[in-house]
Amino acid sequence: MTIRLHDTRAQELRDFVPLDSSNVTMYVCGPTVQSGPHIGHVRAALSFDLLRRWLQRRYGRVTFVRNVTDIDDKVLANATDAESWWGLAYRMEQEFSAAYAAVGIQPPTYEPRATASIPQMQELIARLIERGHAYPAADGSGDVYFDVRSWAGYGELTRQSVDAMEAAEDADPRGKRAPQDFALWKGAKPGEPADATWASPWGAGRPGWHIECSAMARRYLGAEFDIHGGGLDLRFPHHENELAQSTAAGDAFARYWVHNGLVTVDGQKMSKSLGNFTLAADVLAQHDPLVVRYALAAAHYRSSLDLSDSSWTEAEAALGRIRTFLERAQRTAGGDEGPAAESLPAAFASAMDDDLGVPQALAVVHETVRAGNAALDRGDVDEVRIALGAVRAMTGVLGIDPFSPEWRGTGSDTKTTTALDALVQAMIAQRAQARADKDWPAADRIRDAIGAAGITLEDTPDGTHWSIDG
Numbered sequence: 475m476t477i478r479l480h481d482t483r484a485q486e487l488r489d490f491v492p493l494d495s496s497n498v499t500m501y502v503c504g505p506t507v508q509s510g511p512h513i514g515h516v517r518a519a520l521s522f523d524l525l526r527r528w529l530q531r532r533y534g535r536v537t538f539v540r541n542v543t544d545i546d547d548k549v550l551a552n553a554t555d556a557e558s559w560w561g562l563a564y565r566m567e568q569e570f571s572a573a574y575a576a577v578g579i580q581p582p583t584y585e586p587r588a589t590a591s592i593p594q595m596q597e598l599i600a601r602l603i604e605r606g607h608a609y610p611a612a613d614g615s616g617d618v619y620f621d622v623r624s625w626a627g628y629g630e631l632t633r634q635s636v637d638a639m640e641a642a643e644d645a646d647p648r649g650k651r652a653p654q655d656f657a658l659w660k661g662a663k664p665g666e667p668a669d670a671t672w673a674s675p676w677g678a679g680r681p682g683w684h685i686e687c688s689a690m691a692r693r694y695l696g697a698e699f700d701i702h703g704g705g706l707d708l709r710f711p712h713h714e715n716e717l718a719q720s721t722a723a724g725d726a727f728a729r730y731w732v733h734n735g736l737v738t739v740d741g742q743k744m745s746k747s748l749g750n751f752t753l754a755a756d757v758l759a760q761h762d763p764l765v766v767r768y769a770l771a772a773a774h775y776r777s778s779l780d781l782s783d784s785s786w787t788e789a790e791a792a793l794g795r796i797r798t799f800l801e802r803a804q805r806t807a808g809g810d811e812g813p814a815a816e817s818l819p820a821a822f823a824s825a826m827d828d829d830l831g832v833p834q835a836l837a838v839v840h841e842t843v844r845a846g847n848a849a850l851d852r853g854d855v856d857e858v859r860i861a862l863g864a865v866r867a868m869t870g871v872l873g874i875d876p877f878s879p880e881w882r883g884t885g886s887d888t889k890t891t892t893a894l895d896a897l898v899q900a901m902i903a904q905r906a907q908a909r910a911d912k913d914w915p916a917a918d919r920i921r922d923a924i925g926a927a928g929i930t931l932e933d934t935p936d937g938t939h940w941s942i943d944g
């Protein structure tokens with residue numbers, strides 16, 4: 475077994491070899507909590523949830539860190555007289571956590587807030603100054619910049635030369651030696667809230683965004699760790715700058731850089747001006763969270779994912795096929811215990827090993843569902859049992875097993891199913907009575923009405939069962 479991952483720095487697929495095969499270490503950039511999550515945030519977090527689950531399956535243990543950027547220009551900008559920046563940050567952090575939890579994204583091992591690691595950031599900045607890769611601004615602003623020309627590796631991640639790069643827009647350029655230099659520490663400016671500044675050797679101020687992640691990754695995972703993840707939009711400048719800071723400070727830092735593709739809506743980039751900005755909360759209010767998870771997971775993590783109304787209906791139909799099979803198979807094969815570990819098909823595992831090929835893995839799930847349905851039709855109980863175990867094992871790995879404790883009784887499912895079941899059972903009883911009375915036209919009318927609602931009846935020796943057409 476070898477997992478291969480696309481490494482952004484190498485620009486190719488590489489065999490994944492963890493530093494410690496009993497504990498994979500992974501850092502993923504978390505949200506800047508300035509406003510609530512859009513659907514792209516959920517897709518990014520889900521991509522790494524799927525990778526983490528697979529690594530957990532393969533290696534047993536993953537130490538997974540996803541930070542919260544709770545101090546930033548944008549957080550300060552969105553605070554109001556009625557709500558402090560830290561109150562806003564906490565409220566938005568909760569919105570992110572709720573959206574992640576709704577679609578079954580497992581909580582990180584550690585979820586550090588940037589404001590809780592300020593000493594570690596200052597220590598890293600001091601080390602960079604000492605090594606000649608950072609300097610306090612000459613204008614007395616209290617800013618500290620990373621000196622990009624002092625570090626030959628700068629531009630390595632995105633393969634750009636410094637001269638071709640745009641100026642960093644994260645600070646007033648007056649005190650910089652080169653326009654591409656970026657802020658490690660931002661001196662306090664008049665009008666900024668006093669509780670958004672921390673004392674430092676360079677004057678009161680706050681950290682720049684990039685240094686936050688370098689310091690938190692080091693604090694929680696050490697100077698070298700396995701995987702650094704984030705959205706494709708973070709490659710430059712954020713990840714380029716993280717890599718430069720950490721390596722210039724003497725840390726080996728991330729061994730693999732993994733980036734997920736972005737989300738478009740109806741073929742267009744999400745933007746407030748186009749009116750297609752899709753908030754996670756709106757999507758989750760309209761669709762079953764399991765359907766949302768399936769739809770967001772169905773595309774390969776590196777490809778861009780275009781969402782439209784059909785994304786949700788297709789995901790719903792695909793999940794319906796899985797659910798219907800599982801219900802039928804459990805009635806036939808019996809047992810509702812969890813799937814056996816050894817029942818994961820080899821084709822599924824090799825798809826997941828191959829740069830987390832979830833679309834190919836889902837194809838194996840649906841092939842197995844089809845084979846299982848065929849086995850049901852011909853009454854081959856042994857084959858049904860094998861397919862049932864395999865489908866539950868595979869959907870369990872992907873976090874989409876509708877019968878797992880995390881989804882059983884969540885969303886719209888339980889109440890609707892209970893209500894529908896009561897109605898359909900009443901009609902099944904009426905049909906049985908009509909047949910007992912030899913009132914064939916009435917029995918047919920009831921069966922047709924049930925069929926017109928998209929419900930299939932299955933008469934078995936132990937009674938009539940119903941399922942929604944997949």
Ligand SMILES: [Zn+2]
Nearest residue numbers: 503504687712
């Ligand atoms: Zn980051």
